[in-house]
Amino acid sequence: MTHLSVDELVKRFEAARKAGEHERGNREQLRLLRELAEECPAFTPNLLYLARVQQVIDQPGRNPEEVFSEIQRLLELAILGSNRGAPVILELGNFLDTFQNDPLGAMKLYEEGEQKALAILEDAWFFKLRYWNLERTKESLEKALRLCALVEQVFPEPNTYLEDEIQTTKRLAALEGLLPDPNSSPG
Amino acid sequence: MAARMLDRISLLNMRVGQLPATLQRARNFPSQLKDYTLFEVKQMLEREDFSLATKAQLNSVVKILQNPKRLMEKL
Secondary structure, three states: OOOOOHHHHHHHHHHHHHOOOOOOOOHHHHHHHHHHHHHOOOOHHHHHHHHHHOOOOOOOOOOHHHHHHHHHHHHHHHHHHOOOOHHHHHHHHHHHHHHOOOHHHHHHHHHHHHHHHHHHHHHHHHHHHHHHHHHOOHHHHHHHHHHHHHHHHHOOOOOHHHHHHHHHHHHHHHHOOOOOOOOOOOO | OHHHHHHHHHHHOOEHHHOOHHHHOOOOOOHHHOOOEHHHHHHHHHOOOOOOOOHHHHHHHHHHHHHHHHHHOOO
C-alpha cells in the first residue's frame, strides 16, 4: 500500500474534525480519528486531537483505565513523531499530572516544554525586530523599541542574533531621534 | 473585560460531576466531591479545610476541573 500524501492526510484529518461538529467525540468521529492514527501514526496533529478529545467525552462501555492508557500511548507516540514538540510535551505533562498522579514527571515535561517554547518565542521576536528594523520608519522603530523592552524582561541574555537585532533597533532609533544618541553621552 | 469575567465565573462553577462519566469511574477519583464547584474546592484549600477530602484529593480535583475547559479551546 502506498503511503498517504500529506494533502490526503490533512484532508482526512479535517474530515474527522468536521465529523464532530455537532457532537464532539461521537462514535463516527472517533472511528475516523483512530483509523487515521493507525494508518499514519507519524501524523501527530491527529494523535494529539484524539488524545485531547477523549479527555472531554464519555465513552460508555469502556473501562476508564483502558481509556487512560490509550491517551497516554497516543501522547507518547506524538512526542516521538514530533521530535519532542512543545505542545505535545506539555499535553503529556498535564495528563500525567491530572490523571496519573505523577506531578514530578509532569514538572520535568513542563520545563522541557517551556524551554522549547521560549526558543520559539526568541525566534519570533528576532524575526519581528528584523522586519521592523528593515522597514525603518518612525512607526516601525517605535514598535521595535517596545518589543526590545519586553525582550529584555523575558530574556536577560538573548541569543546572539536577537541581541544584534536589539542593538540595531537602538542605533536606528537614536538616528531617528527616538532615543538619546548613544555616542553623545559617556555612559 | 466582562466576557473574560463571565468566562472565569463559568470555570469556577465547574463541578466534578460534570466530568465525563467514564473518567469519573477511574480509580482514586474523588467522587465524594462531585457536587462541589472548583470555587468551593479552592476555598477549602485556601482555608486548609481538609474535613471532606485530603489535601492531595483537593489538589487533584482542581486539576481535573481545569482540564476540560482548557482542552475544549484546543479542539
